[in-house]
Amino acid sequence: MALQLYHDTGTTAANLVAEITALRTQRQAVILAHNYEYGEIQDLADYVGDSLGMAQYAAQTAAPVLVVCGVHFMAETAAILSPEKTVLIPDPEAGCSLAASIDAEQLRAWKAEHPGAVVVSYVNTSAEVKAESDYCCTSGNAERVIRAIPEDRQILFLPDMFLGSYLRQQTGRAMEIWAGECHVHAAIRPTMVEQQRSAHPKAEFLIHPECGCVSSTMHYLATGKISADGTHILSTEGMIRHAAASNASQFVIATEIGVLHRMRKANPEKEFLPIDESISCKYMKLITLEKVRNSLRDLTHVVSVEPALAARARGAIERMIAL
Incomplete structure (x- = not known):
């Protein structure tokens, strides 16, 4: 209701x-x-x-x-x-708690420590921070942005440390990463993943790369603690496209709960479960x-x-x- x-x-x-x-x-x-x-x-x-x-x-x-x-x-x-x-x-x-984790003065000081570096800012930043950046990105195109930068250039990625960690692992690029986080995504813990996996073993598990549990989820995948079948690390739009195309009937969604409305509306015959009802942006x-x-x-x-x-x-x- x-x-x-x-x-x-x-x-x-x-x-x-x-x-x-x-x-x-x-x-x-x-x-x-x-x-x-x-x-x-x-x-x-x-x-x-x-x-x-x-x-x-x-x-x-x-x-x-x-x-x-x-x-x-x-x-x-x-x-x-x-x-x-x-x-x-x-x-x-x-x-936005993530955007508030860095300001332009802090970014200028960080750039001064790494002269010549390419600055990639997640779109969740203020106009002042964007003005100090070379590229913006979202979770949907961040990997494409990183891969477009010449390999001999140092990269400063900000402000989301979880997305930065994920990109570093996916691209193999050496990056300096700002220690910022979204309070909502950071609240998604590995124990939530384990509990929902156990409760819904047949569901597909869709997780946002900004989530605090991404690094541990990738570890669980590598060690076999979480089945790679049915586990997908995707942007929000990637989640929505995947849910529409998948033959699965049940999905556990590890991101802010608002997105479930759009998924349920587009796929009324499928069941979408939040990783936890508390994952909501105030x-x-x-x-x-x-x-x-x-x-x-x-x-x-x-x-x-x-x-x-x-x-x-x-x-x-x-x-x-x-x-």
């Missing part, structure tokens, strides 16, 4: 959706929603996807108003790519129907990036999209 999210007890979900639909038309707006948002937010969005897909859609749409249902760096990315558009975020407090869940309605009605809260900073950050983002 969907959670009741509305402070105005006289307003039903159906009424809020109707208001949002009318306001969207009035404002000529599009609504972008991340996979981790509540199901009712995903259902009314013009686009649902990961950070890369949201960035691409924001850049390509002709709509003058973008409502970004996600966290703040996603709205910043949209503003960087589309400076002529009005970019709104329904709740300005929707931050920042993503700040976005509600009421706040989306208010944002469109009042044109709040506008997210913009200073033009010179945006120009520097745009290069790293455009290299990500090109790859």
